[in-house]
Structures are given as C-alpha cells and as structure tokens.
Amino acid sequence: MGDRKVIVFDTTLRDGEQTPGVNFDKETKYKIANKLVSLGVDVIEAGFPAASNGDFEAVKYVAENLDGVTVAGLSRCVKSDIDRTYEALKNAKKSRIHLFIATSDIHLKYKLKISRDEALKMAVDSVKYALGKFDEIQFSAEDASRTDWDFLVKVFNEVIDAGAKIINIPDTVGYAVPKEFGRLVEYVKDNIHDRENVTISVHCHNDLGMAVVNSLSAVESGADQVEVTVCGIGERAGNAALEEVIMAINTRKDYFNVIHGINTKEIYSTCKLVSEMAGIELQPNKAIVGFNAFRHTAGIHQHGVINNKATYEIMKPEDIGITTDHISMGKLSGRNAFELKLKNMGFNLSRDEVNIAFKRFKDVADNKKVVDDEDIREIVEDVILNSKSFKEGELWG
Ligand SMILES: [Zn+2]
DSSP, rough: OOOOEEEEEEEETTTTTGSSOOOOOOOHHHHHHHHHHTTTTTTEEEEOOOTTTHHHHHHHHHHOOOOOSSEEEEEEEHHHHHHHHHHTTTTSSEEEEEEEEEOOOHHHIIIOOOOOHHHHHHHHHHHHTTTTTTEEEEEEEEEGGGOOOOHHHHHHHHHHHOOOEEEEEEEESSOOOHEEEEEHHHHHHHTTTTGGGGGEEEBBBBBBSSSHHHHHHHTTTTOOOOEEGGGGGGGOOOBBBBBHHHHHHHTHHHHHHHEOOGGGGHHHHHHHHHHHHTTOOOOOOTTOOOOOOTTOOSSHHHHHHOOOOOTTTTGGGGTTTOOOOOOBBBBTTTTTHHHHHHTTOOOOOOOHHHHHHHHHHHHHHHHSSOOOOOHHHHHHHHHHHHHHHHHHHHHOO
16 A cells, blocks of 8 residues: 555635635636646635625636636535535536534534534535535534534534535634644544545644644644645635645655645745735745745855755755745855856856955945845956956957
C-alpha cells in the first residue's frame, strides 16, 4: 500500500470570499477556479448558492464550465437551500453538496434556538432529501470543536447512515489547539460507522494563528481531507493557508508520510492571482509566499546559501514557482553574494571592475536599507562605462 492521499478541498471562493471587503464576481470566480484546477486541488467550493442571486450565478457558471475537479456548494439544512444548490450544481461534471448545521450547545441555544434532537433531525432529513441529487454529500457539524464529542459522533453516525460520505469537523471559531484537535479527529475516526468508506475532513480557522498546525495535527491523526484557502484568506483571521499546509507536508514528508495532488510549482502564481483579485496585500514575512520568505539578509546567511542553499533554505523557491534569486542586497551583504548577484543578473565583469563595483555598492548600501536590482544595474553600468573610457583613453594615449 502506498502513502495515504490527503484530499485538498479549496474554499477560497466560499470561505475566502467571506474575508471582510472581498467580493468575487462570476468572472473572477471562474478565473480563480481555473487556476485552482492547474494547481491540482481535488474539490473547489465555489460558493453558497442560496446566499444571493449573484453567488448562485457564479457557482452555476463555475460548475458548468470546469473540468477535472469536483465542484461543491454550501447549503444550510433546509429544503430551499438544497433545491437552490441542486439548480446551481446539476450540470457539474462532479457535484458535491456541503450541508452544515451547528452542533455546539452555544450555537444551538443562542443562534438556532433549537434542541440537539431538532438539529439532529434537520441534519438527517437534509441528507436524505439531498440523496440522489448530487454525486457526493458532505456534512459539516458547525462549531464541532466546541461540541460535546459524544453528540458529535452521534450526529455523524446518523448522517452517515442516511447517506453522507464525507463528514467535516470544523474548528469554526479557531478555538482548538493542535493536540486536542488531533485527539478529536482520532475519536471521530474510532467511533464512526463505515470508516472505510467515509472521508473525514477538517476545516480550521486562524483566530489564534493555529489553523495550519491544527490542520496538520488532524492529518497526522488520520484526517483524509483538509479544507483550505489560498493565502489563508477567509472569515475574520482566515482559514488554513493551502500553501502552508502543502509545503509543510512536502518539506516534512519524512514525518507526515502522505501525498497530495498539488503541483507546488503553481503555488506562487496562484497566491499572486488570489491576493490581486481579493485586493489583499500579503504581509512581507508571510510563510512560503511573503516577499521576504526566501530573502537572506545577514552576510553569513548569504554566504552559506551561496555555498549550499540547504544551509538556510528548507525549501527551494523554484519548488513553488519562484524563479528569481531573491537574494536581498544590503550593507550586510558580502562579496560572495554580490558576485552571485552580478552573475544572476547576467553581468560578466573583470576582477578590477568587480572591486570597484563592490566598493560603490557598499557606499550605496550605507545610505539605503535595500539595494535593489535597479541600483546594482546602475552601479555596474557606470563602472563598465568608466573603465571602457579609461581603456580607450589608454589606447589614444
Ligand atoms: Zn469557515
């Protein structure tokens, strides 16, 4: 038996769109969805069809025009939502309804104002009603991490008996901690019916900055599917970032021993597209795709990276599709880094020219925190020009 495969369920177009201030129209959703297909996600949650006419149209459009991927739509456990979701997804190559209802006492009492039994009945009735209308039925117990574990398992078992093949454990409010969340996944795994044929999914939020670690802990505990968004965008502090979960699994495959269908070389361009479309600038120190993620500033680090990248880089920028050298030049940069930079920029200077250029570079760096490629180009061109006229002067003299 080979390594276990982790299914990547991308919800950039649904939970990601719940980022404050973000609104994707039909064309934008389609554009991002296409990119997600190239990236290799298994499921795209395109939206919440019953939420608005605009979103209904967008989900329908994505479902009708996308190949090679399962398209999911979110739905409350009410008939009208299920009907609407069916209308939006009926022409998809492969459709999945994502039914959800809250199961924690705090949500039941103050939000839905119904009892546990009533919630359970709505969940089961909805799965039964959805049966046959979609290729797959996924059921989410909203606020699962704050739900009584026995009640949670009871709900899961009844929806599984009714026909749901994917059960999702959301940490809706970002409350879980990694070990505890892993234990919850194990508890569910050990107590659900038909484990062999049921996919266990997790959906983590980042309110305490733990969406990615909680997702990874769940994978370690046997979760089959992770729900993620590109760049971690989403409601409040966002969701687990696809690129972080995937690169952790990749970089530490010795530890996780799982595989996935993501083409990591598409990560950088996908993140760029989504941050552009969402109008969200990524923090410079963002893991994996932040502007500084592969920049080395300290001279000793730069020296190490030039001799062997593995000294300070656990991943290669090329792995996520970045092609520049990303060596940031500043006053702490040594001669080795400078020479590599020249080489990467295509300059081939004599020893003397490098000496002069390096001196100038140091002068510039004293007054500027980051010396960019343009600055270096100017310095080099100036040096070449001067040394040429010097040589020409010699010839004439
Ligand atoms: Zn969510």
